[in-house]
Amino acid sequence: MTFDPIDSLCSADFVKVEHLRALQLIRLQKIVRHAYDNVALFRSRMDERGVKPEHIKTLKDIALLPFFKKIDLRDTYPFGLFAVPQSKIVRLHASSGTTGKPIVVAYTQQDLDIWSEVMGRALAGAGLTRNDIIQVAYGYGLFTGGLGAHAGVEKIGATVVPASVGNTQRQVMLMRDFGVNGICCTPSYFLHLIEQANAAGIDMRELPIRVGIFGAEPWSQGMREQLESGGGIEAFDIYGLSEIIGPGVAVECTEHAGMHVFEDHFYPEIIDPDTGEVLPDGEFGELVLTTLSKYAMPMIRYRTRDLTRIITEPCKCGRTIRRIDRISARSDDMFIIRGVNVFPSQIESALLTVEGVTANYLIILTTENGMDNIELNVEVNENSFSDQVRELEALQKRIAAAVESVIGLRIRIKLVAPKTIARSEGKAKRVIDNRIK
Numbered sequence: 001m002t003f004d005p006i007d008s009l010c011s012a013d014f015v016k017v018e019h020l021r022a023l024q025l026i027r028l029q030k031i032v033r034h035a036y037d038n039v040a041l042f043r044s045r046m047d048e049r050g051v052k053p054e055h056i057k058t059l060k061d062i063a064l065l066p067f068f069k070k071i072d073l074r075d076t077y078p079f080g081l082f083a084v085p086q087s088k089i090v091r092l093h094a095s096s097g098t099t100g101k102p103i104v105v106a107y108t109q110q111d112l113d114i115w116s117e118v119m120g121r122a123l124a125g126a127g128l129t130r131n132d133i134i135q136v137a138y139g140y141g142l143f144t145g146g147l148g149a150h151a152g153v154e155k156i157g158a159t160v161v162p163a164s165v166g167n168t169q170r171q172v173m174l175m176r177d178f179g180v181n182g183i184c185c186t187p188s189y190f191l192h193l194i195e196q197a198n199a200a201g202i203d204m205r206e207l208p209i210r211v212g213i214f215g216a217e218p219w220s221q222g223m224r225e226q227l228e229s230g231g232g233i234e235a236f237d238i239y240g241l242s243e244i245i246g247p248g249v250a251v252e253c254t255e256h257a258g259m260h261v262f263e264d265h266f267y268p269e270i271i272d273p274d275t276g277e278v279l280p281d282g283e284f285g286e287l288v289l290t291t292l293s294k295y296a297m298p299m300i301r302y303r304t305r306d307l308t309r310i311i312t313e314p315c316k317c318g319r320t321i322r323r324i325d326r327i328s329a330r331s332d333d334m335f336i337i338r339g340v341n342v343f344p345s346q347i348e349s350a351l352l353t354v355e356g357v358t359a360n361y362l363i364i365l366t367t368e369n370g371m372d373n374i375e376l377n378v379e380v381n382e383n384s385f386s387d388q389v390r391e392l393e394a395l396q397k398r399i400a401a402a403v404e405s406v407i408g409l410r411i412r413i414k415l416v417a418p419k420t421i422a423r424s425e426g427k428a429k430r431v432i433d434n435r436i437k
């Protein structure tokens with residue numbers, strides 16, 4: 001495989017599909033054998049089903065293999081899924097999650113090389129090259145965002161500014177003084193950076209920054225418009241998760257029509273989350289990923305809980321690796337209000353179609369008279385805030401109607417003053433659940 005940081009494109013993204021499938025099969029057979037021989041849990045689950053590594057004769061045979069879930073990482077905490085001796089492990093990361101113990105993930109040097117390669121491919125696909133200066137404002141540390149993006153920037157030979165999160169005013173100053181061309185951070189944090197720049201009298205649109213690589217949390221088309229118009233940039237969606245490698249599992253190209261999965265390293269499937277049945281390409285369901293080349297901690301048929309679909313139509317960019325659609329939701333983010341299934345991402349998409357609101361919002365769940373209730377707090381922009389009460393009431397109604405048209409429920413909307421909802425530096429917290437359990 002060639003990877004040329006000068007023209008910044010990787011031949012693996014454009015390889016003939018039949019060659020890609022052949023490579024995937026060889027890698028799948030090898031990784032299943034490796035996992036079976038070295039991880040007790042993989043072996044026992046496969047033995048329970050009577051499946052042996054040699055039963056994998058075609059890519060379709062992946063369906064013979066058992067699924068794995070986050071709970072399996074928790075149950076084997078900290079090192080129970082590692083498949084190589086500690087002497088071969090050069091890095092650990094961990095993800096805290098919302099409940100209980102963190103999950104721990106491991107990398108060999110070769111795994112790290114693959115990670116930097118896929119991140120390099122992601123940045124290159126967004127048009128970044130060695131001539132660019134790229135600020136990494138994902139958190140550095142146990143979170144995979146910072147160090148993952150950092151390695152990708154170095155891989156393409158660009159100049160990395162390892163800013164990490166926090167100290168937002170200083171981040172803006174660095175962007176301006178260093179002439180930063182690209183930034184990697186969560187979309188909600190970039191919105192915060194735009195706001196802080198404005199407060200300091202700096203118009204982000206006039207700075208050299210032209211590309212944002214945003215991920216780690218769901219974001220809508222409306223959010224994209226706010227990020228692009230407020231920052232004067234082109235926004236790219238990047239997806240990944242610690243259990244698989246970190247950022248760099250899939251990313252948008254300049255067509256912005258879904259995220260290309262780096263299929264030579266990660267094998268995607270979509271399943272029905274209720275039955276576990278594999279769904280045909282094009283149908284929405286839960287994304288299941290298998291790592292094809294990660295040796296410290298291979299993952300076989302990992303249920304991500306992320307909902308999307310596989311797009312098979314060829315992309316205009318010419319890449320042959322398939323795409324997944326924007327992650328529309330996580331199955332465990334869903335809540336049920338008055339019998340209706342609601343995802344926070346649906347609320348965001350509806351909200352941001354309304355003029356005069358910002359992408360700063362908070363969904364508050366409560367229990368009232370024994371029933372689950374939902375209130376949406378929305379920050380209005382400075383202009384709307386100075387409006388007459390009558391106009392604010394009309395805005396409230398427009399938001400309620402927009403949300404109702406998407407989720408089918410009339411919910412309570414509370415307008416709050418500009419800059420009153422807490423800003424996040426990493427993943428934004430969109431839901432406060434005060435329901436009585």
Ligand code: DLL
Nearest residue numbers: 095145215216217218238239240241242246247327
């Ligand atoms: O968030 C890795 C990452 C860092 C991805 C930086 C992209 C950029 P975790 O903390 O393990 O890893 O969280 C993974 O975040 O299962 C999704 O639910 C969500 N997620 C990540 N990227 C996106 C995205 C990192 N582009 C979990 N859109 C995943 C929607 C995303 N959700």
